[in-house]
Amino acid sequence: RRVEVAVAGAGPAGLVLANVLRRAGIEVAVWERFSAAHLERRARAGLLEHRIAGYLRAQGLATGLDARGSRHGWCEFACLGRLVRVDYRALTGGAGHWVYPQQELVGDLLAELARAGGPARLESPVLGVGRDGTGRPVLRVAEGGAERTYGCEYLVGCDGAHGIVAECFPPQARRVVRRRYPYDWLTVLAEVSRPVEGVRYALHESGFAGMMPRAGTVGRLYLQVPPEDDPARWPAERVQAELAARLRPAPGDPRVLRLLETGVVRLHARVRGRLRHGRVFLAGDAAHLLTPSGAKGLNLAVADAADLADALIRALRRGDPSALDGYEARRLRETWRMQEFSDRLLGLLHLPREAAEPAEREFGLRLRLAHLRGLAEPGPRAVDFARDYAGAG
Numbered sequence: 001r002r003v004e005v006a007v008a009g010a011g012p013a014g015l016v017l018a019n020v021l022r023r024a025g026i027e028v029a030v031w032e033r034f035s036a037a038h039l040e041r042r043a044r045a046g047l048l049e050h051r052i053a054g055y056l057r058a059q060g061l062a063t064g065l066d067a068r069g070s071r072h073g074w075c076e077f078a079c080l081g082r083l084v085r086v087d088y089r090a091l092t093g094g095a096g097h098w099v100y101p102q103q104e105l106v107g108d109l110l111a112e113l114a115r116a117g118g119p120a121r122l123e124s125p126v127l128g129v130g131r132d133g134t135g136r137p138v139l140r141v142a143e144g145g146a147e148r149t150y151g152c153e154y155l156v157g158c159d160g161a162h163g164i165v166a167e168c169f170p171p172q173a174r175r176v177v178r179r180r181y182p183y184d185w186l187t188v189l190a191e192v193s194r195p196v197e198g199v200r201y202a203l204h205e206s207g208f209a210g211m212m213p214r215a216g217t218v219g220r221l222y223l224q225v226p227p228e229d230d231p232a233r234w235p236a237e238r239v240q241a242e243l244a245a246r247l248r249p250a251p252g253d254p255r256v257l258r259l260l261e262t263g264v265v266r267l268h269a270r271v272r273g274r275l276r277h278g279r280v281f282l283a284g285d286a287a288h289l290l291t292p293s294g295a296k297g298l299n300l301a302v303a304d305a306a307d308l309a310d311a312l313i314r315a316l317r318r319g320d321p322s323a324l325d326g327y328e329a330r331r332l333r334e335t336w337r338m339q340e341f342s343d344r345l346l347g348l349l350h351l352p353r354e355a356a357e358p359a360e361r362e363f364g365l366r367l368r369l370a371h372l373r374g375l376a377e378p379g380p381r382a383v384d385f386a387r388d389y390a391g392a393g
């Protein structure tokens with residue numbers, strides 16, 4: 001069995017890639033280990049940058065986003081009792097975000113792919129990757145209870161942070177650079193009293209807290225906890241009290257009513273040194289992992305897919321591999337731009353661990369408040385931050 005392009009993983013990266021290739025008449029197949037029900041339930045990211053929403057729309061992949069997504073264009077920072085609002089949509093001349101939960105986007109993309117005649121092969125994990133005598137990739141998959149082998153012209157690993165495609169690279173091409181940040185966050189999905197209209201970041205002596213919009217009266221909340229803290233020490237009442245103390249909701253602001261899901265993320269970031277080995281490419285979380293700060297992971301995953309789709313179409317339909325040859329360099333450059341922004345925002349949102357005494361913590365907060373005020377006033381510093389935040393290039 002053969003296909004032109006084989007894709008491992010039906011997350012946003014794999015599904016955008018497959019949909020765009022299919023629309024260009026390329027024979028593409030996507031294998032995914034989970035079921036549709038699982039993918040459509042799994043709550044993850046939810047902020048799409050203006051340029052990414054524009055790309056999806058141009059590809060005819062934004063029907064759900066346009067029907068159910070909402071626009072969003074400012075964020076607020078709470079610090080030392082002050083609220084500083086950054087109206088980044090105005091500062092960038094219109095580049096806001098779309099709020100649309102990742103799992104709904106995945107559901108739409110699965111439906112579009114099925115409509116285009118090449119449904120994703122769900123509950124069909126990729127088991128291993130090899131090469132045939134001509135150097136073309138061969139993959140082994142478990143499909144419908146049987147093990148099968150497929151050959152392809154190109155294989156793309158969109159199989160996320162724990163994917164197996166990258167593992168087929170030779171050891172020297174498997175190098176990863178990484179950072180473990182000294183910050184841990186409780187992540188909470190919660191029912192809130194009214195829709196969250198903008199992102200709120202709280203810089204607080206007890207640690208960072210954040211509130212992001214998701215869908216309707218569901219919000220995503222973050223709470224910095226001591227490193228390696230046991231989540232069992234954070235029962236719902238303690239989480240709610242701490243969120244209220246740090247986020248300082250004013251009358252009329254959304255309040256947390258009920259916790260729906262809690263987890264913990266030990267913040268870390270990483271980037272692979274090589275995103276290509278021969279005819280095998282990596283895109284999305286399989287290539288790089290960002291912290292949730294700045295909401296860049298989903299956007300970068302779709303941007304990788306968009307770039308690679310275009311390059312593969314040129315190679316397969318026009319016999320021009322030059323765009324494929326530049327893929328790795330282009331994506332790494334963009335990835336490091338995003339990592340740098342995400343790192344900068346993390347540094348702003350957290351006090352250094354060394355700042356243990358109250359006077360030092362207040363010093364850190366006062367510095368940050370001065371910086372934040374600069375981001376809110378029209379001027380080059382504010383415009384630069386707004387452009388980075390909105391992904392306006």
Ligand code: APR
Nearest residue numbers: 009011012013032033045125126159160284285297298301
């Ligand atoms: N075979 C088939 N599918 C696999 C395999 C395998 N061996 N291993 C992993 N997968 C699937 C996973 O089940 C998952 O559905 O690959 C998919 C990867 O999807 P995502 O993790 O959503 O990755 P990506 O498409 O790159 O999107 C990145 O996800 O974590 C968020 O913030 C991140 O929003 C960003 C987005």
